[in-house]
Amino acid sequence: MDSKPSSSTNTGRYLVAIFLALIGGIFGVAAAAGAPSATRTAFIVIAIVMIAAAGATLGAALTARKRS
Amino acid sequence: MVPLSDRDRAFTLTGILLAMFLAALDQTIVATALPKIVADLGGLERYAWVFTAYLVGSTVLVPIYGKLADMFSRRAIELWAISVFLAGSFLSGLSGEFGELPLLGDAMNQLIVFRALQGLGAAGLLGLAFIIIADLFPPSERGKYQGLTGGVFGIASVIGPLIGGLLTDHGGAIIPGIAGWRWVFYVNLPFGILALIFVITRMPALLPHGEKGRLDALSVVLLVGGLVPLVLGLQLDKTAHPWGAPLTIALLAGGVVLTALFVLRSLRVPNPVLDMRLFSNRVFSTSNLAGFFVGAAFLSIVAFLPLFMVNVVGVSATSAGLSLVPLSLGVVFGSIVSGQIVSRVGHYRALLLIGGFILLVGVFLLSRMDFDIPFWQVAVYMAVAGLGLGPSLPLLTLAVQNAVDVRKVGQATSAVQFFRQIGGLFGTALLGTVLTTSLLANIALNMPAGLGSPPAAVGGSAAGVSSAGTAAVAAQVDEAFAARYRSLSAAIDGGDDAALAAQLTAMGLPEQARAGITAAYERAKGDAQATAALLTNLKSELDAQAQTVIGEVTLGVRKAFASAVTRVYFIAIFIVLVGWLVTWFIPEVPLRKTNAQATEGVLTGGD
Numbered sequence: 001m002d003s004k005p006s007s008s009t010n011t012g013r014y015l016v017a018i019f020l021a022l023i024g025g026i027f028g029v030a031a032a033a034g035a036p037s038a039t040r041t042a043f044i045v046i047a048i049v050m051i052a053a054a055g056a057t058l059g060a061a062l063t064a065r066k067r068s
Numbered sequence: 069m070v071p072l073s074d075r076d077r078a079f080t081l082t083g084i085l086l087a088m089f090l091a092a093l094d095q096t097i098v099a100t101a102l103p104k105i106v107a108d109l110g111g112l113e114r115y116a117w118v119f120t121a122y123l124v125g126s127t128v129l130v131p132i133y134g135k136l137a138d139m140f141s142r143r144a145i146e147l148w149a150i151s152v153f154l155a156g157s158f159l160s161g162l163s164g165e166f167g168e169l170p171l172l173g174d175a176m177n178q179l180i181v182f183r184a185l186q187g188l189g190a191a192g193l194l195g196l197a198f199i200i201i202a203d204l205f206p207p208s209e210r211g212k213y214q215g216l217t218g219g220v221f222g223i224a225s226v227i228g229p230l231i232g233g234l235l236t237d238h239g240g241a242i243i244p245g246i247a248g249w250r251w252v253f254y255v256n257l258p259f260g261i262l263a264l265i266f267v268i269t270r271m272p273a274l275l276p277h278g279e280k281g282r283l284d285a286l287s288v289v290l291l292v293g294g295l296v297p298l299v300l301g302l303q304l305d306k307t308a309h310p311w312g313a314p315l316t317i318a319l320l321a322g323g324v325v326l327t328a329l330f331v332l333r334s335l336r337v338p339n340p341v342l343d344m345r346l347f348s349n350r351v352f353s354t355s356n357l358a359g360f361f362v363g364a365a366f367l368s369i370v371a372f373l374p375l376f377m378v379n380v381v382g383v384s385a386t387s388a389g390l391s392l393v394p395l396s397l398g399v400v401f402g403s404i405v406s407g408q409i410v411s412r413v414g415h416y417r418a419l420l421l422i423g424g425f426i427l428l429v430g431v432f433l434l435s436r437m438d439f440d441i442p443f444w445q446v447a448v449y450m451a452v453a454g455l456g457l458g459p460s461l462p463l464l465t466l467a468v469q470n471a472v473d474v475r476k477v478g479q480a481t482s483a484v485q486f487f488r489q490i491g492g493l494f495g496t497a498l499l500g501t502v503l504t505t506s507l508l509a510n511i512a513l514n515m516p517a518g519l520g521s522p523p524a525a526v527g528g529s530a531a532g533v534s535s536a537g538t539a540a541v542a543a544q545v546d547e548a549f550a551a552r553y554r555s556l557s558a559a560i561d562g563g564d565d566a567a568l569a570a571q572l573t574a575m576g577l578p579e580q581a582r583a584g585i586t587a588a589y590e591r592a593k594g595d596a597q598a599t600a601a602l603l604t605n606l607k608s609e610l611d612a613q614a615q616t617v618i619g620e621v622t623l624g625v626r627k628a629f630a631s632a633v634t635r636v637y638f639i640a641i642f643i644v645l646v647g648w649l650v651t652w653f654i655p656e657v658p659l660r661k662t663n664a665q666a667t668e669g670v671l672t673g674g675d
Binding site: 011012015018019022023025026027029033034036037039040041042045046 | 347650
């Protein structure tokens with residue numbers, strides 16, 4: 001717990017990436033199981049955005065790790 | 069430092085559990101009282117805010133109470149939280165008694181504001197119970213008492229609607245002149261005051277060590293500023309404001325941006341509301357992640373099962389709360405027993421995994437329910453799901469408290485509570501939307517062929533159906549046929565040929581039936597006895613038709629609900645599965661056998 005702030009920031013990035021990916025996945029499942037509607041389209045968009053954001057955050061975390 | 073007698077410990081525990089029970093109860097108690105409240109106070113278009121105001125208050129301040137508990141006497145914070153909660157309860161009960169008030173406006177506005185005040189107190193009561201137990205008992209013993217806490221929380225969440233219904237229906241007899249629904253709020257006063265007495269007379273000050281210093285005001289502003297729109301965005305009625313609506317997007321995006329700024333600020337200040345370095349601790353981060361998904365599953369099960377019980381199984385709306393008792397018993401049993409076991413064996417991870425697996429089985433069973441399922445079978449499924457939910461309530465908190473620096477137990481504990489609550493909001497928002505869209509599609513599919521349009525109670529919005537229930541749908545169909553008879557009767561009695569022809573056409577009867585009725589009408593013209601006989605025949609014919617349509621519509625609604633609710637639980641399987649998989653990554657840290665580290669400088673004699 002007493003790790004350096006930079007290390008905890010990077011841990012945070014990994015966690016945010018995992019969290020976003022999981023939430024995106026759940027929206028994806030809800031879209032796949034839901035009846036065709038505008039809501040389903042919204043869920044698909046949200047799932048894509050969440051997973052893209054997860055990818056970007058993971059990329060940032062990996063870059064920061066390489067630099068350190 | 070003074071030793072705490074077993075007696076004082078017991079009274080303190082009773083006081084905080086009682087206070088926590090009231091706070092958890094108030095999350096759901098208003099649901100069954102709301103129709104009467106709206107009938108008394110008006111403001112139907114704002115009724116949803118009665119829930120939302122409480123929810124926002126009781127969620128947003130959780131992390132701040134945790135931080136304050138690390139900085140000041142925990143007894144002082146608990147007293148403050150109980151007092152605010154009681155003031156909010158009393159004022160909520162008084163809403164509208166003095167007419168329109170300056171600044172607060174009409175009765176419904178007053179209730180919304182006072183419910184928010186109640187929520188601000190409840191935020192402290194929910195988190196502080198776990199924090200204070202951490203002071204009173206070492207981790208190796210704590211499981212037993214955290215188990216009780218989980219049980220109390222589980223019971224309160226589930227029986228809220230039952231108590232709300234009972235007080236609303238029968239509370240009016242307690243003191244003549246005070247409406248029953250006001251007791252939904254006043255009932256907190258005697259129990260809250262009792263909790264207050266226990267805390268004042270028996271609880272030590274519980275002064276923390278090491279977390280002095282000023283609370284960073286900007287962090288608080290960013291946290292509250294971020295969480296309020298986030299919670300509101302999740303809570304918005306998604307039939308009126310779908311996920312893609314500008315208001316929903318603006319609230320969620322604004323909330324995420326301000327929360328991100330809060331995180332950045334917390335990384336830079338010396339005394340943040342939530343120390344972000346806690347997330348480097350794997351027990352803390354994985355437990356909170358698992359707690360988020362378990363929270364989503366818990367609230368979703370509690371929120372959607374009453375709809376199934378009322379609209380599919382056919383229990384009355386007022387006894388819907390009672391029908392959830394098997395779920396409640398499962399949660400209580402799972403929570404208490406897992407707490408006892410962990411205190412004996414000293415390991416929490418295996419119990420969390422077993423609980424998660426049982427929950428997975430329970431939700432899978434719930435997702436397999438059909439429209440003709442008997443009550444006993446739903447009860448068994450509920451009990452299994454409850455049994456699986458039980459261990460997660462106390463054990464995730466215990467795991468976190470055992471793994472973090474004792475100086476940060478307050479903020480760490482409140483983080484578990486906070487992530488569980490936010491998970492619940494996320495789950496109900498997501499699955500509520502799935503329920504609504506599925507229901508509307510299924511109702512269209514399941515309406516009897518030839519029914520021009522579904523009765524109003526099943527058209528419009530799913531929310532309408534949810535609250536109406538199949539009994540209300542049947543009543544509407546009955547009324548539609550009665551209205552039809554009144555129109556026909558008026559046309560026949562008045563000898564109005566055109567009106568009769570128009571009515572028969574509007575009824576959509578086959579040509580042959582129309583011709584038959586018209587011929588009978590022509591024959592009966594001017595003959596009062598024949599007209600009366602014709603009307604009697606028509607009445608019995610329409611009554612028979614109404615019963616057939618009611619049977620078909622009710623069956624259609626039941627099928628539609630069964631299909632929509634089970635689809636929701638099907639998605640919930642994935643939410644539970646994610647939580648369970650995350651649980652595998654929670655490290656097992658041996659439970660500390662003494663509380664020396666935790667209580668040093670904490671259990672002191674006075675403020």
